[in-house]
Amino acid sequence: TDADQDMVIAAYRSDIDRLMAHGGYRAVDVISLHPQHPERDALRRKFLNEHTHAEDEVRFFVAGSGLFTLHIDQRVYEVLCHAGDLIGVPANTQHWFDMGPQPYFVAIRLFTNPAGWVARFTGSTIAEQFPRYEGGAA
Template identity: 50%
Template sequence: MSLLHVFDESGTRTLLRTTDVDVMARQLAERGITLHRRPVRPLPAGADAQTVLDVYREDVGEICAAGGYRLVDVAALRPEPDNAEWERTARAAREKFLYEHTHAEDEVRFFVGGRGCFYLHLGDRVYATVCEAGDLLSVPAGTTHWFDMGAVPDFCVIRFFEEEDGWIGSFTDSGASAPIPQLDDLLTMA
C-alpha cells in the first residue's frame, strides 16, 4: 500500500494521511517531488540484479531518456529467516539511512518489489512517503530526507544516477528523524 503521512516537525501532529496515489502525487508535486505509478512486471523468485534490469528494460530506457540518467543499478534486500549474518547486514543498512541526509543529484527510485519509506523534511513538515512496487519517486538534489526499509527489509528498487557517486549521502546530523514514527509503526497507525 502506497501511503503519504504528513507530520509536523515534532512528529506529534498528523496533517494528512492518504493512500490515494493521485492525492499523494499532487501533494508531493506542490513541493517539487515527483511520484508516478508504473506497471509492475512479474519477477522470478530470487531474481538477481541483471534479471530485474532485463524484465524492466523498457521502463529503464524510458526513465533514463526522460531524466537524462546515464547509470542504473538495483538495490534489494529480501528476508532470509534464520540467517544471523543477513540480519546484521540488514540492520546496519537500515541504521545508516535512518538519519537525515541530502544528495548532490536527484534521488530517483523505481520500486519493483516490496516497500520502503522516504521521509522528506520540507520546511516545518515531514512527508513520510511509503512506496511499494510500481512507485517511481524522484526527490530533487539537496532535499533533506531519510529512508526506512523497516525492521525486516523487503524491497527491490531500480536506482537511476547521472554520475557514479550520485548516491552518496551528505548527512546533516540534525536529529530530525528521531521523533518521527518509523516505517513499521507508520503502517499500523490509524
C-alpha cells in the same frame, strides 16, 4: 546477485530506457534487501538519519516497500513506496529512508552520476521524532 540484477533490469528495460532518456540518467543498478540480509540492521540505521544527495534520488520499486520521509521547508512528508511506485527525491532535499525491521524490497536505482549518490548527513536528529516504519516482509 549480478544475475538477479540483470534479470530485473532486462524485465524493465523499456521503462528504464524511457526514464534515462527523459531524466538524463546515465547509470542504473538494482538494490535488493531481504529480512535475512546479514547487514540489514546496519543498513537500516544508516539511512534513518536525515541526509541529502548531490543528485536526484530516483527509485522504482519492483517488489516490497519502504518509507521515504522528506523534510521540506519546515514540513515533513512521508511517502510510502510499494511495488510499482516511482519516487524522485530532488537533489539536496533533506530526507531519510526506513526499510523497516524486516526489510524486503527490490528497487531500480537511476543515477546521473553514481558518485553523486553519496549520502551527506545533516547532523539533525529530526528523524528520531517520528515513528519508525514497521512494514517490510509479511
